[in-house]
Amino acid sequence: MSFYSDLQSRIDLALLSDRRRLANMLRAVRQAEEAGKPFDKNLAKLQEQLEQSLAKRTTREKSVPKIVYDESLPVVGKRQEIAAAIRDHQVVVICGETGSGKSTQIPKICLELGRGISGLIGHTQPRRIAARSIAARLAEELGPTGSKLAGFKIRFADQTSDQTLIKVMTDGVLLAESQTDRLFKQ
DSSP states (O other): OOHHHHHHHHHTTSOHHHHHHHHHHHHHHHHHHHTTOOOHHHHHHHHHHHHHHHHHHHHHHHHOOOOOOOTTSHHHHTHHHHHHHHHHOSOOOOOOOTTSSHHHHHHHHHHHTTTTSSSOEEEEESSHHHHHHHHHHHHHHTOTTHHHHEEEEETTEEEOOTTOSEEEEEHHHHHHHTTTOTTOOO
16 A cells, blocks of 8 residues: 555545545645655645544544433334444435434434544434423433533534534524535534
8 A cells, every 4th residue: 555545544534524625635745746846844734634633533432422222212122223224325314203212312323323423413403492402411311421422503502512423403503504514524
């Protein structure tokens, strides 16, 4: 494996929000080398930023608590099927009765699948009150560090941080964020 392909494979493990920028930096370094121009400083900068991104990803991965499910909820009974669908398909539509556990258990299934490590698990709710209460419930179910891992963003309030793995937001916030993050790299 060449030096550059090794760097590219490491970039593929970085945070989603960093990957495009790091890949562009790698491309610029390769072009400078091929053109016979100096590239050492840019390569060092790339490696430094890549290491920072990988370190953040490792920290996020280690912050995931042991997931505990409420076995009385119908969604939990279908957990394996839901996990397989999420793992195997880009888009999954899950329908269930009110109170079946969709809003609280599905984000935990996603966490268990490794989602939320390289980027956020985006969870939408139609209303601000619902977004706040679902985030609070998820934080409670995730244990002592849950308040850092599950946050919410609604109009005029953003209770997320770099440690947030699950971001509960209103549909309007997701729509607004799509204007600056069209590929949803967060």
